[in-house]
Amino acid sequence: MSSVESANRTEAGAGEGGKIRLTLPDGTVKEVPFGTTGRAVAASIGPRLAKDALGVKLAGQVLDLSRPLTESGLFEVVTPKHADALELYRHSTAHLCANAVKRLFPGVKIGIGPAIENGFYYDFDPGRPFTPEDLEKIGAEMKKIVAEDNVVVRKEMSKAEAVKIFEAQGDPLKVEIVAGIPEGSLSCYEQKDFIDLCRGPHVPSTGKLGVFKLTHSAGAYWKGDERNPMLQRIYGAVFLTQKELDEHLARLEAAKARDHRKLGKELGLFLFHPWAPASPFFLPKGATVYNLLIAFMRDLYVKYGYQEIITPQIFDEELFRTSGHTGAYRENMYFMTIDEREFGVKPMNCPGHCLLFKSGHYSHRDLPVRYADFARLHRYEKSGVTQGLTRVRTFSQDDAHIFAAPESIGREVLDFLLFLDEVYSTFEFRDVDISLGLRPEKRVGPDEVWDRAETVLEAAIKATGRPYVVSPGDGAFYGPKIDFRVNDALGRPWQLGTIQCDFNLPELFDLHYVAEDGVKHRPVILHRAILGSLERFFGILIEHTGGDFPFWLAPEQVRVVPVSEKFNEYGEKILRRLIGAGLRATIDVRNEKLGAKIRNGELEKVPALLIVGKNEQEAGTVSLRVRGGDEYKDKDIERLIERMKEAVAQRSLRWYQRATGSFSTL
């Protein structure tokens, strides 16, 4: 407890034997004796409330019902409807889980079990992994403990007492945690045959719990460090009502349908082969989207003053020694020996760009120089971390390096943020988490340089007024950065955009420009990407659109569907007109019934189907079926083409009066 905090408490608490003042949500003030329990206060307000109570919240802090109240402040009873109830349920359910595991597997040691989004996890050292059958048994035992309705008791104790308890029950992991906690602030929670070290708070009895499902178990290193032994983590989902739990499980199920790996296969966008692990092949349709993303960025490069360059793939190791990569990044690189010379495949573009910059002479008037490069990069990633398109071993980025005078970094970062905004809004990426990554342990460059870089970045991001979080240790090895993260369908965050400040590379490559004073100065490099890895961006885009790409990106934009072979010729005529207008169009001349052709077009997520039969041929029109089922009769083909071209030119997400993509924030 800080000294300020304890001072406040002394003032507000009025001391032993005095009174404290509780301000209820309706504004009334209740005076109760110091040390009255939350349960007693709830009971004095109403028996129903006391019955529903899970805990109380006093002065912003959630407390057990049994805790004596020792300060004045805003007082609320935490009932199931209260915003903090879920957290309480989740954490208490974690204890419930450990209780059940201890009963069923007496030798199992317990680790930690916090509440997390949607539920909880609990780490155990079981000696062997849990099987799905184990999880079922554990779940059943948990239900039994709920039925027993055991009272949950908070026990404050000394470290010595706690160590004694956990040594006695054979829990060395708990003993280890106790050792790290300062004396005087230690508490345990006991429910009948189970006691666990915990700060609390918890629900008053196990009978309050019950809406949960153990979802899966997986290995997890003790304290998240791979040098530590691996424990078994059980994950559980916990909600207020069975309905919400069911909905959550259904949502997870639905999210699987938008998994980019599944859709990529179904829609024929990309594939993988065991001989090129974690390295995607893009099929024609996937390559179309990929190239359109690049074309999009190229357009904006003109607007934002970037120049595209093309640089080598493989360099003498000398380059990576100079850049520091052989030291800090070696384990992620591919090397080869040719002609008794060591070469490395580039994992990043920056070293090559430095060589290019160094080859010229620059005055302050030439800066900033913004070099963009879509070159393919290769990074060795450990086998367990690769995943679909979101984490691969070869990819290209909308990468660029800005060589700028130190005083113009702020301006450049702000321009970048505008650029990024324009791109993300095109895709309607709304839930973007921004984080400022500060110096990691493993890094190059002196601390004074890091100080400067971190200050400049934070100032720029503050100037935009956007919310952001600071992540110490999350910076690149060569400098601090601002990362932009977007979630995939299953809610896992992925970094897309980034801007990284680098004062080190210009030193290492001895880069300079001539300033107004006629003297050589050191430029600063800003590494930046907006889409980030195009592979990853593609994957995220698939998941956000569910495979329904916006019209301008759809690999096949229009499909002509003749009602029968009799109208193939008319269909071909329409097709030629569409292709002539620059649209990606095909025709379905298979010997199939109309219904089957429509079904196919829908399954392949073609945004526009143009049905042509007797009526259309006679009128010289087409019948438009917009993806999703809307049907519009007798469209004038020229007007339709105009509309489509406009949607492409404006890169609009909706091209025909209605949403074609369902953007989920799950």
Added chain:
RNA sequence: GCUGGCGUAGCUCAACAGGUAGAGCAGCCGAUUUGUAAUCGGCAGGUUGCGGGUUCAAGUCCCAUCGCCAGCUCCA
């Protein structure tokens, strides 16, 4: 990399406790000429990821290896 799970036809899946691999869709051929999410019939398709082993017999059991999936960790 670590822990666990999985790997059968192009795709989705089946095959009792080991008994010698089967279906739908897709593909090919034929018939049908179709009006807004699946026309009918036929044919073809697999050294069960790869390599060992146990067994009279292995998709099934064991070992090893590759790949994929979940998580840990790491990162764009």
